[in-house]
Amino acid sequence: MMKFDKIRIPKKGERIEVRDNKLSVPDNPIVPFIEGDGVGPDIMRASRRVWDAAVERAYKGKRKILWCEIYAGQKAKGIYGEVLPKDTINAIGHFIVAIKGPLITPVGGGYRSLNVAMRQTLDLYACVRPVKYYSGVPSPVIHPEKMDMVIVRENTEDVYAGIEWPQGSSEAKKVISYLNNEFGAKIREDSGIGVKPISIYATKRLVKKAVKYAIDKKRKSVTLVHKGNIMKFTEGAFRDWGYEVAKEEFGDKTITETQLWEEYNDRIPEGKILINDRIADSMFQQILTRADEYDVIALPNLNGDYLSDACAAQVGGLGMAPGGNIGDFVALFEACHGAAPKYANMDKVNPSALILSGVMMMDYLGWDDAARQVEKALEAAIKGKKVTYDLHRLMKGATLLKTSEFASAVIENI
Numbered sequence: 001m002m003k004f005d006k007i008r009i010p011k012k013g014e015r016i017e018v019r020d021n022k023l024s025v026p027d028n029p030i031v032p033f034i035e036g037d038g039v040g041p042d043i044m045r046a047s048r049r050v051w052d053a054a055v056e057r058a059y060k061g062k063r064k065i066l067w068c069e070i071y072a073g074q075k076a077k078g079i080y081g082e083v084l085p086k087d088t089i090n091a092i093g094h095f096i097v098a099i100k101g102p103l104i105t106p107v108g109g110g111y112r113s114l115n116v117a118m119r120q121t122l123d124l125y126a127c128v129r130p131v132k133y134y135s136g137v138p139s140p141v142i143h144p145e146k147m148d149m150v151i152v153r154e155n156t157e158d159v160y161a162g163i164e165w166p167q168g169s170s171e172a173k174k175v176i177s178y179l180n181n182e183f184g185a186k187i188r189e190d191s192g193i194g195v196k197p198i199s200i201y202a203t204k205r206l207v208k209k210a211v212k213y214a215i216d217k218k219r220k221s222v223t224l225v226h227k228g229n230i231m232k233f234t235e236g237a238f239r240d241w242g243y244e245v246a247k248e249e250f251g252d253k254t255i256t257e258t259q260l261w262e263e264y265n266d267r268i269p270e271g272k273i274l275i276n277d278r279i280a281d282s283m284f285q286q287i288l289t290r291a292d293e294y295d296v297i298a299l300p301n302l303n304g305d306y307l308s309d310a311c312a313a314q315v316g317g318l319g320m321a322p323g324g325n326i327g328d329f330v331a332l333f334e335a336c337h338g339a340a341p342k343y344a345n346m347d348k349v350n351p352s353a354l355i356l357s358g359v360m361m362m363d364y365l366g367w368d369d370a371a372r373q374v375e376k377a378l379e380a381a382i383k384g385k386k387v388t389y390d391l392h393r394l395m396k397g398a399t400l401l402k403t404s405e406f407a408s409a410v411i412e413n414i
Contacts (some may be wrong), residue, residue, distance in 0.1 A: 001092060002029075002091075002094045004087050004091060005080075005085075005087050006071070006079055006080065006085075006087060007032075007068065007069070007070055007071075007087055007088075007091055007160060008068070008069075009030065009068055010030055010066040010067070010068055012028060013026075013028050013029060013030035013066030013068070013165060014026035014028055014029060014030065014399070015029070015030055015094070015095055016029050016030075016031075016095060016096040016097055016365075017046060017050050017095065017096070017098075018329050019123060022365070023096065023097075023301050023329060023364075023365070025058075025365045025366060025367075026206050026289060027063045027064070027066060028063070028064050028065075028066055029066065029095075029097070030066045030068050030095050030097065030367065031065050031066065031068065031069070031097055031098060031099065031361075032068045032069070032070040032071060032091045032092060032095050032098040032099075033048070033067055033068070033098065033099050033100065033101075034069075034070055034071065034072045034073070034088070034098070034099075034100035034101060034103075035069070035075060035101050035102055035188055036072075036073060036100055036101020036102045036339060037073040037074050037075075037101075037102065037103050037104040037339040037341065037344075038102060038104060038338070038339030038340050038342075038343065038344045039101075039102065039339060039341075039344055039345075039346075039348075039349045039403075040073075040100075040101030040102050040103070041102060041328070041345070042343075042344075042345065042346070042347055042348070042349065042351070042403045042404075043335065043350075043353075043354045043403060044101045044354065045180050045404070045407075046098045046351040046354075046403045046404050046406065046407035047351050047354045047355045047356075047357075047407070048067060048356055048376075049407050049411060050351075050355050050358070050374060050378075050407050050410050050411055050414075051065065051150065051355075051374065052064075052065065053414050054362075054370040054371075054373040054374045054377070054414050055362075055367070055370045056142075057370075057373055057414050058367070058369040058370040058372065058373050059367075059369070060061065063367065063370075066147075068091070068095070068167075070087065070088045070091045070092070070098070071085065071087070071088055071101055072084050072085075072088050072100070072103055072114055072118070073103040073104060073114060073339075074104065078090065079191070080333055080342045082248045083114060084117055084118070089118070089121055089122065092118070092122060092330065092332055093122055093330055096329060096330055096331070097330075097331050097333075097361060097364060097365065098332050098333070099332070099333040099334065099354075099357060099358060099361055100332060100333070100334045101154055101334070101335060101339075102334070102335055102337060102339040102340070103115060103339060103352060104338075104339045104341065105227035105338075115325075115334070116160055118325070118332060119153075119155045119156065119325050119332075120156055122325075122327060122330055122332070123156070123327045123328075123330075124155055124207045124325035124326055124327045124330060124331070124332055125154065125155050125156050125202060125205060125206060125209075125326075125327055126152055126153070126154070126155060126206055126210075126325070126326045126327070127151075127152070127153040127154075127304065127308075127323060127324070127326075128150065128151070128152055128153075128213070128321045128323065128324045128325075128326055128360070129150070129151045129153070129308045129311075129312075129322070129324075129336060130149070130150045130151075130322060130356075130360065131147055131148070131150070131151060131308065131311040131312055131314075131315055131321070132147070132148050132149075132315065133145045133146075133147055133148070133314075133315040133316075134315070134316070134320065134375075134378065134379045134382060135379055135382070135383055136319060136379065136382040136383035136384075136385070137316035137328065137382055137391065138316065138391060138394035138395055139314055139315060139316060139357070140313065140314065141280060141288065141314050143291075143298055144314050144315050144316075146291040146292040147287070147291045147292075147311060147314050147315050148292075148295075149287075149291070149294055149295060149296070149307045149311060150213065150217075150295070150297070151177045151297045151299070151304060151307060151311065152206065152209060152210040152213065152296060152297065152298045152299075152304075153298075153299055153300075153301060153303075153304025153305065153308060154202055154203065154206040154238075154298075154299070154300050154304065155325060156202055156299050156301075157197050157198050157199060157300070158196055158197070158198060158234075158300045158302050159194055159196050159203045159299060159301065160301045160302065160305075161195070161196075161322035163194065163195040163197070164192065164193060164194035164195065165192065165193050165194075166192050167190055167191060167192040168190070170411045171193075172191065172192060172193045172334075173189075175193045176189060176191060176193065191278035192297045196231070196234055197234075198234040198235065198237060198238050198300060200237075200241050203237070203238050203241040203242060203245075203300075204241055204242075204244070205243040206298060207222070207224065207241070207242040207245050207246060207251055207298050208245050209326070210222050210296050210297075210298035211245075211246055211249070211250050211254065211273065211275070211296075211298075212250075213296060214273050215227070215250070215253055215273060216294045219273070219295045220268060220273065220274060220295050221268075221273060221274035221275070221276065221294065221295045221296065222246070222254075222274070222275050222276075222295070222296045222297075222298055223276050223277060223278055223283075223295070223296070223297050223298070224238065224239050224242040224243070224275070224276070224277040224278075224298050224299070225277070225279075225280050225283045225297055225298070225299040225304075226238050226239045226277065226278075226279070226280060226299065226300065226303070227277050227279065227280045227281070227303065228277075228279070229279055231273045235280075235300055235303075237270065238299075238300050239277050242275075242277070242298060243256070243275065243277075244394060246275045248348070250273070250305050253271065253272060253273055254272065254273045254274070254275050255268070255269070255272050255273075255274060255275070256274075256275055256276065257274065257275075257276040260274060280299070280303045280306075280307070283297075283307065284306075284307065284310060287307070287310060287314070287390050288314070291314070307385060308321070308323075308336070309321075309336075311361055312336065316352075316391070317390065318335075318336055318337035318338075318353060319337060319349070319350035319352055319353055319390050319391070320350070320352050320353060320356070321335070321336040321337065321353050321356075322335065322336065322353055322354075322355075322356035322357035322359065322360050323335070323336040323357060323360075324357065324360045324361070324364070326364075331364055333357040333358065333360050333361045333364075334354075334357055335353035335354040335357055336353055336355055347402040347403045348388065348389060348402060349388060349389075349390070349403055350387075350388040350389075350390050350391065350403070350404060350406070351388075351403050351406060351407060352378060352406075355374060355378060355407075355410070356374075356375075356378070357400070358374065359371045359374050359375055373414050374410070374414070375414070377410045377411070377412075377413035377414045378410050378413075380410075380413040381406065381409040381410045381412075381413055384409070385397060385398035385399060386398070386401055386405075386406065386409040387399070387400070387401060387406065388400075388401055388402070388403060388406050
Protein backbone atom coordinates (compact mmCIF):
# COMPACT_ATOMS: atom_id res chain seq x y z
CA MET A 1 0.00 0.00 0.00
CA MET A 2 1.29 3.46 -0.89
CA LYS A 3 2.32 5.61 2.08
CA PHE A 4 0.73 9.00 2.68
CA ASP A 5 1.68 11.92 4.85
CA LYS A 6 -1.55 12.99 6.55
CA ILE A 7 -4.19 10.64 5.12
CA ARG A 8 -5.60 7.88 7.32
CA ILE A 9 -6.27 4.76 5.26
CA PRO A 10 -9.08 2.45 6.46
CA LYS A 11 -7.55 -0.79 7.72
CA LYS A 12 -10.27 -3.16 6.52
CA GLY A 13 -10.81 -1.85 3.01
CA GLU A 14 -9.21 -3.01 -0.25
CA ARG A 15 -7.92 -1.05 -3.20
CA ILE A 16 -9.73 -0.96 -6.56
CA GLU A 17 -7.32 -2.23 -9.22
CA VAL A 18 -7.06 -2.42 -12.99
CA ARG A 19 -6.79 -5.97 -14.30
CA ASP A 20 -7.02 -7.15 -17.91
CA ASN A 21 -7.75 -3.58 -19.00
CA LYS A 22 -10.81 -3.16 -16.77
CA LEU A 23 -11.64 -2.25 -13.18
CA SER A 24 -11.49 -4.96 -10.54
CA VAL A 25 -13.70 -3.78 -7.67
CA PRO A 26 -13.62 -5.58 -4.30
CA ASP A 27 -16.71 -5.82 -2.08
CA ASN A 28 -15.12 -3.37 0.38
CA PRO A 29 -13.39 -0.75 -1.78
CA ILE A 30 -11.51 2.18 -0.27
CA VAL A 31 -12.96 5.33 -1.85
CA PRO A 32 -11.29 8.69 -1.17
CA PHE A 33 -13.53 11.72 -0.76
CA ILE A 34 -12.92 15.47 -0.57
CA GLU A 35 -15.50 17.33 1.50
CA GLY A 36 -15.01 20.54 -0.44
CA ASP A 37 -15.28 24.21 0.46
CA GLY A 38 -18.35 26.25 1.38
CA VAL A 39 -21.39 23.98 1.33
CA GLY A 40 -19.19 20.96 0.60
CA PRO A 41 -19.18 19.49 4.13
CA ASP A 42 -22.98 19.79 4.44
CA ILE A 43 -23.74 18.05 1.16
CA MET A 44 -21.00 15.44 1.53
CA ARG A 45 -22.28 14.35 4.95
CA ALA A 46 -25.82 14.09 3.60
CA SER A 47 -24.77 12.26 0.43
CA ARG A 48 -22.62 9.67 2.18
CA ARG A 49 -25.59 8.72 4.35
CA VAL A 50 -27.69 8.15 1.24
CA TRP A 51 -25.00 6.13 -0.57
CA ASP A 52 -24.31 3.95 2.45
CA ALA A 53 -28.02 3.27 2.96
CA ALA A 54 -28.45 2.27 -0.69
CA VAL A 55 -25.44 -0.05 -0.65
CA GLU A 56 -26.66 -1.69 2.56
CA ARG A 57 -30.16 -2.17 1.16
CA ALA A 58 -29.01 -3.43 -2.23
CA TYR A 59 -26.35 -5.87 -1.00
CA LYS A 60 -27.47 -6.63 2.58
CA GLY A 61 -24.04 -6.08 4.12
CA LYS A 62 -22.10 -8.07 1.51
CA ARG A 63 -20.69 -4.87 0.06
CA LYS A 64 -19.61 -1.67 1.77
CA ILE A 65 -17.68 1.47 0.79
CA LEU A 66 -14.78 2.28 3.11
CA TRP A 67 -14.53 6.06 3.01
CA CYS A 68 -11.12 7.73 3.18
CA GLU A 69 -10.99 11.50 3.58
CA ILE A 70 -8.42 13.36 1.49
CA TYR A 71 -7.96 17.11 1.30
CA ALA A 72 -8.12 19.98 -1.17
CA GLY A 73 -9.08 23.64 -0.94
CA GLN A 74 -9.32 25.54 2.32
CA LYS A 75 -9.26 22.43 4.55
CA ALA A 76 -6.07 21.26 2.84
CA LYS A 77 -4.50 24.67 3.35
CA GLY A 78 -5.10 24.37 7.09
CA ILE A 79 -3.64 20.85 7.24
CA TYR A 80 -0.82 20.99 4.67
CA GLY A 81 -0.27 24.71 4.12
CA GLU A 82 -1.27 24.32 0.45
CA VAL A 83 -4.58 23.98 -1.36
CA LEU A 84 -3.73 20.91 -3.47
CA PRO A 85 -1.16 18.65 -1.75
CA LYS A 86 0.61 15.79 -3.51
CA ASP A 87 -0.95 13.43 -0.97
CA THR A 88 -4.35 14.10 -2.51
CA ILE A 89 -3.27 13.62 -6.11
CA ASN A 90 -1.40 10.44 -5.18
CA ALA A 91 -4.40 9.04 -3.28
CA ILE A 92 -6.81 9.56 -6.18
CA GLY A 93 -4.41 7.93 -8.61
CA HIS A 94 -3.69 5.05 -6.23
CA PHE A 95 -7.27 4.20 -5.28
CA ILE A 96 -8.59 4.78 -8.86
CA VAL A 97 -12.09 6.06 -7.97
CA ALA A 98 -12.83 9.12 -5.80
CA ILE A 99 -15.57 11.71 -5.23
CA LYS A 100 -15.47 15.35 -4.20
CA GLY A 101 -17.56 18.29 -3.11
CA PRO A 102 -17.24 21.76 -4.70
CA LEU A 103 -14.05 23.79 -4.32
CA ILE A 104 -13.67 27.56 -4.36
CA THR A 105 -12.04 29.00 -7.48
CA PRO A 106 -10.96 32.65 -7.09
CA VAL A 107 -12.15 34.93 -9.90
CA GLY A 108 -9.39 36.96 -11.52
CA GLY A 109 -6.43 36.67 -9.13
CA GLY A 110 -5.51 33.99 -6.61
CA TYR A 111 -4.76 30.38 -7.48
CA ARG A 112 -5.99 28.62 -10.60
CA SER A 113 -8.97 26.31 -10.48
CA LEU A 114 -8.24 23.25 -8.35
CA ASN A 115 -10.78 21.31 -10.41
CA VAL A 116 -8.83 22.05 -13.59
CA ALA A 117 -5.54 21.28 -11.86
CA MET A 118 -6.74 17.84 -10.74
CA ARG A 119 -8.14 17.04 -14.17
CA GLN A 120 -4.89 17.96 -15.87
CA THR A 121 -2.52 16.40 -13.32
CA LEU A 122 -4.40 13.09 -13.27
CA ASP A 123 -5.17 13.27 -17.01
CA LEU A 124 -8.91 13.01 -16.41
CA TYR A 125 -9.56 14.01 -19.97
CA ALA A 126 -13.32 13.42 -20.20
CA CYS A 127 -15.86 15.40 -18.21
CA VAL A 128 -18.98 13.23 -18.33
CA ARG A 129 -22.25 14.92 -17.35
CA PRO A 130 -25.57 13.07 -17.68
CA VAL A 131 -28.48 15.48 -17.97
CA LYS A 132 -31.72 13.73 -17.10
CA TYR A 133 -35.11 14.86 -15.83
CA TYR A 134 -36.48 13.47 -12.57
CA SER A 135 -40.24 13.62 -12.23
CA GLY A 136 -41.50 16.42 -10.01
CA VAL A 137 -38.54 18.77 -10.46
CA PRO A 138 -39.67 22.30 -11.46
CA SER A 139 -38.48 23.28 -14.94
CA PRO A 140 -38.64 26.40 -17.12
CA VAL A 141 -39.51 24.34 -20.21
CA ILE A 142 -42.79 22.64 -21.13
CA HIS A 143 -41.38 19.15 -21.75
CA PRO A 144 -38.25 18.68 -19.61
CA GLU A 145 -38.70 14.91 -19.84
CA LYS A 146 -37.42 15.09 -23.44
CA MET A 147 -33.96 15.90 -22.09
CA ASP A 148 -31.90 12.74 -21.56
CA MET A 149 -28.39 13.50 -22.78
CA VAL A 150 -24.88 12.63 -21.75
CA ILE A 151 -22.34 15.37 -22.38
CA VAL A 152 -18.75 14.19 -22.86
CA ARG A 153 -16.55 17.27 -22.71
CA GLU A 154 -12.81 17.38 -23.41
CA ASN A 155 -11.08 18.37 -20.18
CA THR A 156 -7.43 19.17 -20.87
CA GLU A 157 -7.17 21.52 -23.85
CA ASP A 158 -8.92 24.53 -25.41
CA VAL A 159 -8.75 27.77 -23.42
CA TYR A 160 -8.76 25.72 -20.20
CA ALA A 161 -5.18 24.67 -20.91
CA GLY A 162 -4.28 27.84 -19.02
CA ILE A 163 -1.84 29.21 -21.59
CA GLU A 164 -2.39 32.93 -21.21
CA TRP A 165 -0.60 36.14 -20.28
CA PRO A 166 -2.01 39.35 -18.77
CA GLN A 167 -2.27 42.62 -20.65
CA GLY A 168 0.93 44.62 -20.41
CA SER A 169 3.15 41.67 -19.44
CA SER A 170 6.42 41.11 -21.25
CA GLU A 171 5.12 37.75 -22.47
CA ALA A 172 1.94 39.25 -23.93
CA LYS A 173 3.93 42.00 -25.64
CA LYS A 174 6.30 39.45 -27.19
CA VAL A 175 3.46 37.28 -28.49
CA ILE A 176 1.55 40.28 -29.88
CA SER A 177 4.67 41.64 -31.56
CA TYR A 178 5.52 38.26 -33.07
CA LEU A 179 2.04 37.64 -34.43
CA ASN A 180 1.66 41.15 -35.79
CA ASN A 181 5.10 41.30 -37.38
CA GLU A 182 5.51 37.72 -38.61
CA PHE A 183 1.95 36.83 -39.60
CA GLY A 184 0.29 40.16 -40.32
CA ALA A 185 -2.14 39.86 -37.42
CA LYS A 186 -3.77 43.02 -36.12
CA ILE A 187 -3.89 42.42 -32.39
CA ARG A 188 -4.32 45.53 -30.26
CA GLU A 189 -1.30 46.33 -28.12
CA ASP A 190 -3.39 46.54 -24.94
CA SER A 191 -4.67 42.96 -25.22
CA GLY A 192 -4.38 40.04 -22.86
CA ILE A 193 -3.38 36.89 -24.74
CA GLY A 194 -4.61 33.32 -24.52
CA VAL A 195 -3.80 30.27 -26.64
CA LYS A 196 -6.41 27.67 -27.65
CA PRO A 197 -4.77 24.30 -28.41
CA ILE A 198 -6.86 21.42 -29.77
CA SER A 199 -4.89 18.33 -30.75
CA ILE A 200 -5.52 15.16 -32.73
CA TYR A 201 -4.50 13.06 -29.71
CA ALA A 202 -6.85 14.66 -27.18
CA THR A 203 -9.74 14.91 -29.63
CA LYS A 204 -9.60 11.31 -30.76
CA ARG A 205 -9.37 9.81 -27.29
CA LEU A 206 -12.29 12.00 -26.15
CA VAL A 207 -14.52 11.06 -29.08
CA LYS A 208 -13.47 7.42 -28.74
CA LYS A 209 -14.67 7.47 -25.12
CA ALA A 210 -17.96 9.11 -26.16
CA VAL A 211 -18.65 6.52 -28.87
CA LYS A 212 -17.70 3.63 -26.59
CA TYR A 213 -20.04 5.03 -23.93
CA ALA A 214 -22.86 5.20 -26.48
CA ILE A 215 -22.25 1.59 -27.55
CA ASP A 216 -21.93 0.24 -23.99
CA LYS A 217 -25.05 2.07 -22.77
CA LYS A 218 -27.05 1.30 -25.92
CA ARG A 219 -27.47 4.95 -26.83
CA LYS A 220 -28.58 5.94 -30.32
CA SER A 221 -26.22 8.73 -31.42
CA VAL A 222 -23.08 10.77 -30.78
CA THR A 223 -23.13 14.42 -31.87
CA LEU A 224 -19.91 16.39 -32.32
CA VAL A 225 -20.59 20.00 -31.29
CA HIS A 226 -18.14 22.65 -32.47
CA LYS A 227 -17.70 26.19 -33.81
CA GLY A 228 -15.83 24.96 -36.85
CA ASN A 229 -17.41 27.46 -39.23
CA ILE A 230 -15.30 30.19 -37.56
CA MET A 231 -12.39 28.41 -35.81
CA LYS A 232 -11.63 26.06 -38.67
CA PHE A 233 -8.28 24.68 -37.53
CA THR A 234 -9.19 24.04 -33.89
CA GLU A 235 -12.91 23.35 -33.54
CA GLY A 236 -13.33 22.49 -37.20
CA ALA A 237 -10.48 20.05 -36.81
CA PHE A 238 -12.18 18.63 -33.70
CA ARG A 239 -15.13 17.76 -35.92
CA ASP A 240 -12.99 16.19 -38.65
CA TRP A 241 -10.84 14.18 -36.24
CA GLY A 242 -13.97 13.05 -34.42
CA TYR A 243 -15.43 11.59 -37.60
CA GLU A 244 -12.07 9.97 -38.36
CA VAL A 245 -11.77 8.12 -35.06
CA ALA A 246 -15.39 6.97 -35.22
CA LYS A 247 -14.67 5.39 -38.61
CA GLU A 248 -11.24 4.04 -37.63
CA GLU A 249 -12.22 2.49 -34.30
CA PHE A 250 -15.94 1.79 -34.68
CA GLY A 251 -16.58 1.64 -38.42
CA ASP A 252 -18.66 -1.52 -38.13
CA LYS A 253 -20.92 0.00 -35.47
CA THR A 254 -21.39 3.59 -36.65
CA ILE A 255 -22.97 5.44 -39.56
CA THR A 256 -22.88 9.11 -40.53
CA GLU A 257 -25.85 11.34 -41.19
CA THR A 258 -25.14 11.22 -44.92
CA GLN A 259 -25.24 7.44 -44.84
CA LEU A 260 -28.45 7.58 -42.81
CA TRP A 261 -30.18 9.63 -45.50
CA GLU A 262 -28.69 7.99 -48.59
CA GLU A 263 -28.45 4.35 -47.57
CA TYR A 264 -30.90 3.77 -44.72
CA ASN A 265 -33.90 5.95 -45.61
CA ASP A 266 -33.43 8.10 -42.47
CA ARG A 267 -33.80 5.11 -40.11
CA ILE A 268 -30.94 4.02 -37.88
CA PRO A 269 -30.43 0.28 -38.41
CA GLU A 270 -30.35 -2.07 -35.44
CA GLY A 271 -26.97 -2.16 -33.71
CA LYS A 272 -25.66 1.07 -35.28
CA ILE A 273 -24.76 4.39 -33.63
CA LEU A 274 -25.35 7.59 -35.59
CA ILE A 275 -22.39 10.01 -35.71
CA ASN A 276 -23.34 13.56 -36.66
CA ASP A 277 -22.26 17.12 -35.90
CA ARG A 278 -23.80 20.49 -35.09
CA ILE A 279 -22.54 24.07 -34.90
CA ALA A 280 -22.39 25.16 -31.24
CA ASP A 281 -24.71 28.19 -31.42
CA SER A 282 -27.31 26.16 -33.33
CA MET A 283 -27.05 23.43 -30.73
CA PHE A 284 -27.98 25.86 -27.97
CA GLN A 285 -31.37 26.47 -29.54
CA GLN A 286 -31.84 22.83 -30.49
CA ILE A 287 -31.53 21.65 -26.90
CA LEU A 288 -34.61 23.80 -26.25
CA THR A 289 -36.62 22.92 -29.34
CA ARG A 290 -35.49 19.37 -30.23
CA ALA A 291 -33.89 17.93 -27.12
CA ASP A 292 -35.19 14.42 -27.76
CA GLU A 293 -33.21 14.20 -31.02
CA TYR A 294 -29.87 14.18 -29.21
CA ASP A 295 -28.25 11.60 -27.01
CA VAL A 296 -24.47 11.60 -26.38
CA ILE A 297 -22.75 14.92 -27.08
CA ALA A 298 -18.96 15.19 -27.58
CA LEU A 299 -17.36 18.63 -27.62
CA PRO A 300 -14.32 20.75 -26.80
CA ASN A 301 -13.80 22.18 -23.34
CA LEU A 302 -15.35 25.65 -23.37
CA ASN A 303 -18.42 24.78 -25.43
CA GLY A 304 -18.91 21.77 -23.21
CA ASP A 305 -18.88 23.94 -20.12
CA TYR A 306 -21.54 26.26 -21.53
CA LEU A 307 -23.75 23.58 -23.01
CA SER A 308 -23.78 21.31 -19.97
CA ASP A 309 -24.97 24.14 -17.71
CA ALA A 310 -27.59 25.21 -20.26
CA CYS A 311 -28.91 21.65 -20.42
CA ALA A 312 -28.93 21.38 -16.63
CA ALA A 313 -31.12 24.50 -16.44
CA GLN A 314 -33.89 22.59 -18.22
CA VAL A 315 -34.02 19.80 -15.65
CA GLY A 316 -33.77 21.71 -12.37
CA GLY A 317 -30.49 23.60 -12.50
CA LEU A 318 -27.01 22.90 -11.20
CA GLY A 319 -28.45 21.61 -7.93
CA MET A 320 -29.52 18.54 -9.94
CA ALA A 321 -26.37 18.25 -12.09
CA PRO A 322 -23.95 15.36 -11.46
CA GLY A 323 -20.59 14.92 -13.15
CA GLY A 324 -17.49 12.80 -13.40
CA ASN A 325 -13.97 13.50 -14.60
CA ILE A 326 -12.70 10.28 -16.13
CA GLY A 327 -9.41 9.20 -17.65
CA ASP A 328 -8.57 5.77 -19.02
CA PHE A 329 -9.46 4.30 -15.61
CA VAL A 330 -9.03 6.86 -12.84
CA ALA A 331 -12.28 8.72 -12.14
CA LEU A 332 -13.12 11.67 -9.88
CA PHE A 333 -16.84 12.32 -9.49
CA GLU A 334 -18.19 15.69 -8.38
CA ALA A 335 -21.18 17.97 -8.07
CA CYS A 336 -21.15 20.44 -10.94
CA HIS A 337 -22.13 23.52 -8.93
CA GLY A 338 -19.90 25.91 -6.98
CA ALA A 339 -19.03 26.05 -3.30
CA ALA A 340 -21.55 28.81 -2.38
CA PRO A 341 -19.57 29.90 0.70
CA LYS A 342 -22.34 32.23 1.89
CA TYR A 343 -24.40 29.10 2.67
CA ALA A 344 -21.56 27.23 4.40
CA ASN A 345 -22.58 25.31 7.54
CA MET A 346 -26.23 26.38 7.18
CA ASP A 347 -27.54 22.87 6.34
CA LYS A 348 -29.56 24.51 3.58
CA VAL A 349 -28.58 23.65 0.03
CA ASN A 350 -29.71 20.86 -2.27
CA PRO A 351 -27.36 17.84 -2.12
CA SER A 352 -28.95 16.16 -5.17
CA ALA A 353 -26.10 16.98 -7.57
CA LEU A 354 -23.59 15.26 -5.31
CA ILE A 355 -25.97 12.41 -4.51
CA LEU A 356 -26.42 11.79 -8.25
CA SER A 357 -22.65 12.04 -8.78
CA GLY A 358 -22.48 9.13 -6.37
CA VAL A 359 -24.97 7.31 -8.60
CA MET A 360 -22.53 7.80 -11.47
CA MET A 361 -19.74 6.49 -9.26
CA MET A 362 -21.73 3.37 -8.34
CA ASP A 363 -22.46 2.74 -12.02
CA TYR A 364 -18.74 3.09 -12.71
CA LEU A 365 -18.01 0.51 -10.00
CA GLY A 366 -20.61 -1.82 -11.51
CA TRP A 367 -22.89 -1.48 -8.47
CA ASP A 368 -26.00 -0.86 -10.56
CA ASP A 369 -28.51 -2.09 -7.97
CA ALA A 370 -27.41 0.49 -5.42
CA ALA A 371 -27.33 3.22 -8.06
CA ARG A 372 -30.93 2.56 -9.10
CA GLN A 373 -32.02 2.50 -5.44
CA VAL A 374 -30.69 6.04 -5.01
CA GLU A 375 -32.24 7.36 -8.22
CA LYS A 376 -35.68 5.99 -7.41
CA ALA A 377 -35.56 7.17 -3.80
CA LEU A 378 -34.45 10.69 -4.74
CA GLU A 379 -37.19 10.99 -7.35
CA ALA A 380 -39.77 9.75 -4.84
CA ALA A 381 -38.73 12.42 -2.32
CA ILE A 382 -39.05 15.17 -4.92
CA LYS A 383 -42.37 13.86 -6.23
CA GLY A 384 -43.54 13.90 -2.61
CA LYS A 385 -42.60 17.60 -2.56
CA LYS A 386 -40.05 17.17 0.22
CA VAL A 387 -37.31 19.46 -1.05
CA THR A 388 -34.64 22.00 -0.15
CA TYR A 389 -35.07 25.77 -0.57
CA ASP A 390 -34.01 25.97 -4.24
CA LEU A 391 -36.88 23.73 -5.36
CA HIS A 392 -39.26 24.73 -2.56
CA ARG A 393 -39.52 28.29 -3.82
CA LEU A 394 -40.65 26.96 -7.23
CA MET A 395 -43.18 24.38 -6.00
CA LYS A 396 -46.65 24.93 -4.56
CA GLY A 397 -47.48 23.02 -1.40
CA ALA A 398 -43.94 21.69 -0.91
CA THR A 399 -42.35 20.92 2.45
CA LEU A 400 -39.13 22.86 3.05
CA LEU A 401 -36.29 20.63 4.25
CA LYS A 402 -32.71 21.20 5.34
CA THR A 403 -29.87 19.41 3.56
CA SER A 404 -29.70 16.70 6.21
CA GLU A 405 -33.49 16.35 6.30
CA PHE A 406 -33.63 15.88 2.53
CA ALA A 407 -31.07 13.07 2.83
CA SER A 408 -33.32 11.46 5.45
CA ALA A 409 -36.34 11.81 3.14
CA VAL A 410 -34.40 10.05 0.36
CA ILE A 411 -33.27 7.29 2.73
CA GLU A 412 -36.87 6.69 3.82
CA ASN A 413 -37.64 5.73 0.21
CA ILE A 414 -34.73 3.31 -0.16
